[in-house]
Amino acid sequence: MTTIRDVAKEAGVSVATVSRVLNETGYVHEDTRKKVQNAIQILNYSPNEVARSLYKRESRLIGLLLPDITNPFFPLLARGIEDEIHRQGFRVIFGNSDEDLQKEMDYISTFIQNNVVGIISATNNPDNSNYQNLEIPVVFLDRTSNNYPSVYADGKIGGRIAAEEIIQRGSRNITLLKGPTHVRPAQERFQGSLQALSESDVDFQVINTSSFSFEEAKKWSKELFQKYPDTDGVIASNDIVATAVLHEALRIGKKIPDDVQIIGFDDIPQSSLLFPALSTIKQPAYDMGMEAAMLLTKLVRKQHVEIKTIKMDVTFMERQTTRKVKAHG
Amino acid sequence: MTTIRDVAKEAGVSVATVSRVLNETGYVHEDTRKKVQNAIQILNYSPNEVARSLYKRESRLIGLLLPDITNPFFPLLARGIEDEIHRQGFRVIFGNSDEDLQKEMDYISTFIQNNVVGIISATNNPDNSNYQNLEIPVVFLDRTSNNYPSVYADGKIGGRIAAEEIIQRGSRNITLLKGPTHVRPAQERFQGSLQALSESDVDFQVINTSSFSFEEAKKWSKELFQKYPDTDGVIASNDIVATAVLHEALRIGKKIPDDVQIIGFDDIPQSSLLFPALSTIKQPAYDMGMEAAMLLTKLVRKQHVEIKTIKMDVTFMERQTTRKVKAHG
DNA sequence: TTGAAAGCGCTACCAA
DNA sequence: TTGGTAGCGCTTTCAA
Numbered sequence: 235m236t237t238i239r240d241v242a243k244e245a246g247v248s249v250a251t252v253s254r255v256l257n258e259t260g261y262v263h264e265d266t267r268k269k270v271q272n273a274i275q276i277l278n279y280s281p282n283e284v285a286r287s288l289y290k291r292e293s294r295l296i297g298l299l300l301p302d303i304t305n306p307f308f309p310l311l312a313r314g315i316e317d318e319i320h321r322q323g324f325r326v327i328f329g330n331s332d333e334d335l336q337k338e339m340d341y342i343s344t345f346i347q348n349n350v351v352g353i354i355s356a357t358n359n360p361d362n363s364n365y366q367n368l369e370i371p372v373v374f375l376d377r378t379s380n381n382y383p384s385v386y387a388d389g390k391i392g393g394r395i396a397a398e399e400i401i402q403r404g405s406r407n408i409t410l411l412k413g414p415t416h417v418r419p420a421q422e423r424f425q426g427s428l429q430a431l432s433e434s435d436v437d438f439q440v441i442n443t444s445s446f447s448f449e450e451a452k453k454w455s456k457e458l459f460q461k462y463p464d465t466d467g468v469i470a471s472n473d474i475v476a477t478a479v480l481h482e483a484l485r486i487g488k489k490i491p492d493d494v495q496i497i498g499f500d501d502i503p504q505s506s507l508l509f510p511a512l513s514t515i516k517q518p519a520y521d522m523g524m525e526a527a528m529l530l531t532k533l534v535r536k537q538h539v540e541i542k543t544i545k546m547d548v549t550f551m552e553r554q555t556t557r558k559v560k561a562h563g
Numbered sequence: 564m565t566t567i568r569d570v571a572k573e574a575g576v577s578v579a580t581v582s583r584v585l586n587e588t589g590y591v592h593e594d595t596r597k598k599v600q601n602a603i604q605i606l607n608y609s610p611n612e613v614a615r616s617l618y619k620r621e622s623r624l625i626g627l628l629l630p631d632i633t634n635p636f637f638p639l640l641a642r643g644i645e646d647e648i649h650r651q652g653f654r655v656i657f658g659n660s661d662e663d664l665q666k667e668m669d670y671i672s673t674f675i676q677n678n679v680v681g682i683i684s685a686t687n688n689p690d691n692s693n694y695q696n697l698e699i700p701v702v703f704l705d706r707t708s709n710n711y712p713s714v715y716a717d718g719k720i721g722g723r724i725a726a727e728e729i730i731q732r733g734s735r736n737i738t739l740l741k742g743p744t745h746v747r748p749a750q751e752r753f754q755g756s757l758q759a760l761s762e763s764d765v766d767f768q769v770i771n772t773s774s775f776s777f778e779e780a781k782k783w784s785k786e787l788f789q790k791y792p793d794t795d796g797v798i799a800s801n802d803i804v805a806t807a808v809l810h811e812a813l814r815i816g817k818k819i820p821d822d823v824q825i826i827g828f829d830d831i832p833q834s835s836l837l838f839p840a841l842s843t844i845k846q847p848a849y850d851m852g853m854e855a856a857m858l859l860t861k862l863v864r865k866q867h868v869e870i871k872t873i874k875m876d877v878t879f880m881e882r883q884t885t886r887k888v889k890a891h892g
Numbered sequence: 893t894t895g896a897a898a899g900c901g902c903t904a905c906c907a908a
Numbered sequence: 909t910t911g912g913t914a915g916c917g918c919t920t921t922c923a924a
Contacts, residue, residue, distance in 0.1 A: 235620070235698075237917055248895045253919055261893050283676040284622065285917030288613045289900045291564070295656070295677070304642045306832070309633045316632075316659055325673055327624070328657045330645055344654055347612040348624070448836065477836050484838050503635070504833035507777065507806050509813055566901055577911045582903055590909050614901030618916045
C-alpha cells in the first residue's frame with residue numbers, strides 16, 4: 235500500500251504539499267505540482283478514503299435502505315439512485331430491511347458508524363425514532379411522510395386515473411383490491427380509486443388484500459371471480475397482484491380485455507412482457523431514484539433546496555388488458 | 564458524536580480498557596467491564612468503524628460489482644449475497660458496471676480506497692488486469708473464469724438438459740438461439756445444447772443473437788418464425804429472449820406448447836408469471852449469491868477452503884411452454 | 893509557497 | 909488487570 239508519505243518522499247516535498255495538490259487547496263507552485271503529480275503516477279497512488287473520512291468526519295458514502303431488492307419495483311429505483319450518486323462522486327452502502335424495524339435500525343447504525351454523509355430510505359416508518367436524531371440528511375422514498383425530505387409518486391391521482399380509465403373503457407362492475415393497510419402509498423391509490431368509483435355510476439366492490447405476495451394474490455383472485463362472477467373490471471393494488479388476477483381470469487376462460495379489464499399499479503418491467511401486456515399506472519421508478527439522489531446530494535452539500543417534498547407524476551400505460559376508448563362522434 | 568474517550572471518562576477508566584471490553588480482548592475485571600458497559604449504555608455509544616478501519620487497515624465492508632441490478636437475474640443474486648454477508652457482520656458497497664471495464668476499474672479502486680476486505684464481481688473479464696494485483700480476495704460470480712475463486716451454474720449441462728427435454732417432449736425441428744458471444748455462460752449453454760442436438764436425430768438451426776435485450780429479441784423472434792416456419796421447438800439463450808419468442812409465437816397464432824415448445828434459461832422470477840408460464844433451466848440465483856458470500860468470507864478470514872470453484876446444479880423447471888412426457892408402456 | 897506537527901477515533905503494544 | 913501512548917493515513921492550521 236502506498237501512502238501520501240511515499241509520494242512526498244518520491245517528489246521530494248512534504249506530505250502537506252502532496253495533500254494540497256490532491257485536494258487543490260491552498261497555494262502550490264506549478265513546478266511542485268508537476269513533481270507531485272509525477273510521483274503519484276509513478277507510484278500509482280490513490281488516497282486512502284478511510285483516513286480522509288476519519289479526519290473530516292465524513293465519507294463519500296451514502297446509505298441506501300430498501301425493503302427488498304428482489305421486489306421488482308426496486309431495482310429501477312436503486313439504479314436511478316446509484317447512477318446519480320455515482321455521477322456526483324459518492325458510493326452506496328446497501329441493505330435490505332424487509333420492512334423490519336430492528337433491521338432498519340441495525341443498518342442505520344452501521345451507516346452512521348461508517349460516516350455516511352446521507353441516507354435514502356424506502357420505509358413504512360419514516361416517523362420512527364430510528365430517523366429522528368440523525369445528524370445527516372435523510373431522504374424518504376416511495377413510502378413516505380410529508381414531514382421530511384421525500385420523493386414519492388402521486389398515488390391518490392394514480393388511483394383516480396385507474397378508476398376513470400377503466401370506467402371510460404366500459405367496465406360497469408368493478409372489483410377494487412385494497413392492498414396492505416400498512417403500506418401508505420397502497421392506501422393512497424386505494425383511496426384515489428375508491429373516491430373516483432364512488433363518484434361514478436358504476437357498481438363496485440372491495441376485496442381486502444393484505445400483502446403483495448404473488449402466491450397470496452392467486453388466492454384472492456380465485457375468491458374474486460367466485461364471489462363476484464359478474465366483475466368486468468379489476469383495479470389491482472399493484473402489478474404483481476394484477477398479474478395474479480390476469481392468470482386466474484385467463485385460467486377460467488375469461489377473454490381479456492373483452493370480458494374483464496385489468497389495471498395494475500407500478501409498471502414494473504415485466505408488466506409489458508406479460509401476454510396480454512398489462513395496462514397499468516406507471517410510477518417513474520428510475521426517475522424517482524434519481525430525484526431522491528439529487529435531493530440528497532444537495533442536502534449533503536448544504537445547498538439551498540426550495541422543495542423538499544417531490545411528488546412525481548404517474549401515467550396511465552395503455553396496453554392490452556384494457557379496451558380501446560371509442561372515438562367520439 | 565460520542566467517542567471512546569467519553570466512555571472512558573464516564574466509566575472512570577482508560578480508553579485502552581474500553582477498547583478491551585469492546586473487542587473482548589485481553590483481561591478485564593468483571594466489575595470494570597460492567598462499569599464500561601454501563602457507560603456505553605448511558606452515552607448510547609457505538610464505535611467509529613472508520614477509525615477502527617484505519618488502524619486495522621481493513622473495514623467490515625465488501626464490494627459488490629454487478630453488471631446491472633435492473634437485469635432481472637441479478638436481484639436474487641444480490642439478495643443472496645447481502646443476506647449472507649450481513650449474517651457474517653459485513654456490509655456491502657454496491658455498484659453497477661454495465662460491463663464497462665472503465666467503470667469496473669473505477670469501482671474497484673474506490674472499493675480499495677474504502678478498505679473493503681473482499682470483492683464479489685460478476686464480470687465478463689475476470690482475467691482483466693483490474694483484478695490482478697489486488698491484495699484482497701475476489702470471488703467471481705456467474706460470468707466466470709476457472710483460474711480464480713468463483714461460483715457459477717453449470718451452463719454446459721444446462722444447455723444439454725434443455726435440448727434433451729425439448730426433444731423428449733416431441734420437438735423435431737428445433738431453433739437454437741445462440742446468445743451474446745462475449746458472455747461466457749451464454750456460450751456454454753449454447754455449446755451444451757448444440758452438442759446434444761448434434762448427437763440427436765432431430766433437425767435444427769441456429770440463430771445468432773447478440774444481446775439479451777427484449778427489444779432486439781422481438782426482432783429475432785419475428786425473423787425466427789419467418790425464416791423457419793416449421794420450427795416446433797425453440798431453445799432460447801435466456802428467459803428474456805424466450806419471453807420475446809413466446810410473444811411472437813402467440814401473436815402469429817401458434818399454440819403453445821402444441822405447435823411450438825419453448826425453453827428459456829435462468830428462471831428469473833417473472834418466468835413463472837408469464838401465461839403460459841415459461842419452462843426453463845433454473846440457475847439457483849439466490850443460492851449462488853449465498854455461496855459466493857460464504858466463499859468470500861472464508862477467504863477473508865483466511866480459513867482453509869478446499870474447493871475454490873463452486874459449480875452449481877441447474878434444473879429443468881417444467882411449466883407450460885413444454886408438453887408432458889408421455890408415460891411409457 | 894512550503895513544511896512541521898497536531899489530531900481525527902481507534903487498537904495494541906509495553907510497562908506498571 | 910490496567911493505563912499510557914504510538915501510530916494507522918490523511919487534512920489543516922500555524923509559522924517560516
